[in-house]
Amino acid sequence: MRVSLILQRQELGERAAKVMRGMPVPDIPLFITVDRYRMLRRIGQGARGVVYLAEDLRTSQKVAIKFLVVADDMSEVESHQRFEREARLLAQLRHPHLVRYEGAGKLPWRKLMLHYVAMEYLQGLRTLDVAMEEFGSADWFLDRTEELLLTLEFMHARPEPVIHRDLKPTNLGIAEDRRLRVLDLGLAHLSGSDLTNPGVFMGSLGYVSPEQV
Secondary structure, eight states, rough: OOOHHHHHHHHHHHHHHHTTTTOOOOOOOOTOTTTEEEEEEEEEETTTTEEEEEEEEOOOEEEEEEEEEEEETTHHHHHHHHHHHHHHHHHOOTTTBOOOEEEEEEEEETTEEEEEEEEETTTTTTEHHHHHHHOOOHHHHHHHHHHHHHHHHHHHTTSEEOOOOOGGGGGEEEEEOOOEEOOOOOOOEEEOOSSSOOOOOOOOOTTGGGGOO
């Protein structure tokens, strides 16, 4: 079973890599306006998209905008659906240790369609593994653990429970206020959802629960 899951994970990774070839990470011109957001600078980049710092022209507040590249031929239907669901979940989930949702939309870009979600901009945000080296006393870590457990309790206690499914240090952030934020709900499971077929492995291999390995 373990070998089968690992091979499945490798196959999914190879398929994703093939899809991403020829789909460049968008280099959105600075200072253009997307809906009500004016792009200021790029602040992050991943395999499937990019994050920009932007200004909300309606409120003059800084926001972080996460773009996902989705091909026009919809070969990435599942990625599109997961990204839109992440936006909906962020809109529904209001908690001090979850990133605050600001808005979502789409932007045609060359021959691609960029889907985006706007979130609160957290000054000085770094991932937990980086923050541990800076603030990493035992008491500080126990306080962050309590914050994480309270957040998960909130997510799991909803009428339709939300299961994150990809908790790991790089999906936990620490901002300048030194409080924890749970990041990236892209793989989260919403009770009643049929996006994931039974038996399909989801998550990061080094951090999944033992019964999945």
